[in-house]
Amino acid sequence: MRMQLAKVCVAALSLVCAPAVVSPGPGAGAISGKVSYTGTPAKAKPVDMSKEPACAKMHPKGLLTENVVTGPGNALQNVVVYISAGAPDSSAAPAAAVSFDQKGCHYATHVLALRTGQNVEISNSDPLAHNIHPQAKINREWNRLQPPGTPPFSYSYENEEFIPVKCNIHAWMKAYFVVLKTGHFAVTGEDGQFKLPDLPPGKYTVTAWHESYGTRSQELTIAGGETQTLNFVFPAMP
Numbered sequence: 739m740r741m742q743l744a745k746v747c748v749a750a751l752s753l754v755c756a757p758a759v760v761s762p763g764p765g766a767g768a769i770s771g772k773v774s775y776t777g778t779p780a781k782a783k784p785v786d787m788s789k790e791p792a793c794a795k796m797h798p799k800g801l802l803t804e805n806v807v808t809g810p811g812n813a814l815q816n817v818v819v820y821i822s823a824g825a826p827d828s829s830a831a832p833a834a835a836v837s838f839d840q841k842g843c844h845y846a847t848h849v850l851a852l853r854t855g856q857n858v859e860i861s862n863s864d865p866l867a868h869n870i871h872p873q874a875k876i877n878r879e880w881n882r883l884q885p886p887g888t889p890p891f892s893y894s895y896e897n898e899e900f901i902p903v904k905c906n907i908h909a910w911m912k913a914y915f916v917v918l919k920t921g922h923f924a925v926t927g928e929d930g931q932f933k934l935p936d937l938p939p940g941k942y943t944v945t946a947w948h949e950s951y952g953t954r955s956q957e958l959t960i961a962g963g964e965t966q967t968l969n970f971v972f973p974a975m976p
């Protein structure tokens with residue numbers, strides 16, 4: 739009886755509130771799921787750092803390429819899952835910056851997702867210089883030399899863009915800045931799982947992006963405070 743009452747209330751609320759901005763809260767819906775692959779993904783290869791012995795010395799066990807990183811159960815890592823349409827997200831970008839560190843001649847975060855207008859704070863923890871070069875095409879392109887011991891600097895992007903990042907000194911250093919208009923995003927870890935919480939009722943397009951396997955989108959509708967399951971499967975190529 740109680741459950742039924744709750745359902746009726748939610749339905750009535752969504753009818754009344756649909757045209758207005760519904761502020762997300764504890765009663766809001768969510769989308770969760772897993773990103774996985776079928777087929778045979780590319781094998782991670784050892785990174786050749788022989789041109790910079792100081793870098794190689796920091797990795798006695800070696801370092802592997804990260805363009806395709808998988809986990810147990812065919813999980814696909816470093817996939818950005820985000821609301822690409824339907825999100826009534828007019829919230830301001832978080833005031834807190836996201837960190838992006840250069841450590842061991844390697845980018846500590848391989849795929850960094852952030853909001854338009856949000857600062858990324860770029861630091862160099864290494865005893866040698868790096869020259870970070872985010873290869874933006876829609877936003878302004880720049881590069882910056884960071885000698886060892888220099889303080890971090892911050893930058894924010896105006897427009898949504900998937901930006902490859904490289905180091906102009908060490909060709910193997912690669913990452914992505916994924917700059918999104920929406921605050922509703924997640925990046926998959928080792929288990930391929932993601933969760934997009936705080937979604938008011940509405941129809942959404944959810945997009946999953948992977949640097950090697952491209953983009954896939956699905957639509958779904960959140961009726962009330964429920965959590966909907968949505969899985970993405972990418973065909974993998976060696």
Ligand SMILES: [Cu+2]
Binds near residue numbers: 869905908
């Ligand atoms: Cu470098």
